[in-house]
Amino acid sequence: MNDDKGDKGRQTRFAALCESLRPDLVRFAFWLARDRALAEDVVQEAMLRAWKSFESLDDEAKAKQWMLTIVRREHARTWERKRLEVTNVDALVEAEAEVLASEDDAAVTEMREALFRLEDDYREPLVLQVMMGYTTGEIATQMGLTQGAVLTRLFRARQKLRAALEGGSPEGER
């Protein structure tokens, strides 16, 4: 009887957690995978794994970081399992054009495309910092890098985005 109540309570807490975190997790997975369907699969699979090991989460205040770690690992696992080929980025942009397009802001659409074209090593820390609000120390922990390496990647990521969006001639470069 008490076990039933405990299970029910656990389920309710997990449900609430998933509901609040899901949008961010799917977006995070989308920016990792650059594929909406794959992102949904990864998050679905990650949530199942999270449910199975929910008891290991001792502090629910750290739930977001915990779930992001699971999503990140699940993405890596999916990538390895499916042996996904590195596709032509133009094709990726075209395939997700509907998601990337902002109806009322061309600058947003351009930025999304530029972000899509950014290499994984630069895109991921940037998403963690800008979208998830992680500090460089937290990103370092999440990605298993030194803080210095994270700072370098973040700096280069912005430089690359700037260069991609500025366009123009070599003479025009700073």
Next chain:
Amino acid sequence: MNCLEFRRHVGAEPSSTEATVGAHRDECPACARYQAEMQAMDRLLGKAMLVDLRPPRVADEGPGPAALRAPSSSRRWLAMAASLVAGVLVAATLWVSYPAPTLADEVIGHAAHEPMSWTAAQPLTPEAVADVLDRSGARLRPGAVTVTFAKRCLFEGHWVPHLVVQTEAGPVTVFLLGHRSVEAATRIEEEGYAAMVLPAPRGSIAVVGHNVSGIDAIARQVLEEVEWEA
């Protein structure tokens, strides 16, 4: 902290609150502008990352805790509305924290920030110029002006064409501000710079010169040479 260190630091963390960053920013206007640009780019990045991803269809879902289903659309809209309100509040707070410069002030500041652009003397090919202008829905009439610098710059959170056009009075900087409409022509002069902002078929156009006379006429002439997509 020197300028290079500042830019490397701010390029990685545009909203850094470190005291050494603040100290350098207070004494270096060029770096202060760089940080403002990086922060504007981050605001745009933040908007760009918030892609609208539809939840999975109910029919596609397998068994498992109810939590694995997508949130209801009303909750999603509530969450989006809350994010929007929070974003507006943050923007409003930032906005009132700073004195608002005029558009002409802004364009002078931006042009002054890139003095090297005026030293380029080699005319660019029409293709190079078109590449910069294309995404803004504008083009220059063939052979109308000599352009020696062209790139897209982040200005008020929008990527806008930034050209340097050679005139008889000297080089002038031209910004095509498709996002910014103005009702009337505005002229401003400060510290040797003269700027003219004119209403354009799409937004506005700003022309800035340094120690250049007749900026009004030059600006109107440049405006005449731009063709705008309908």
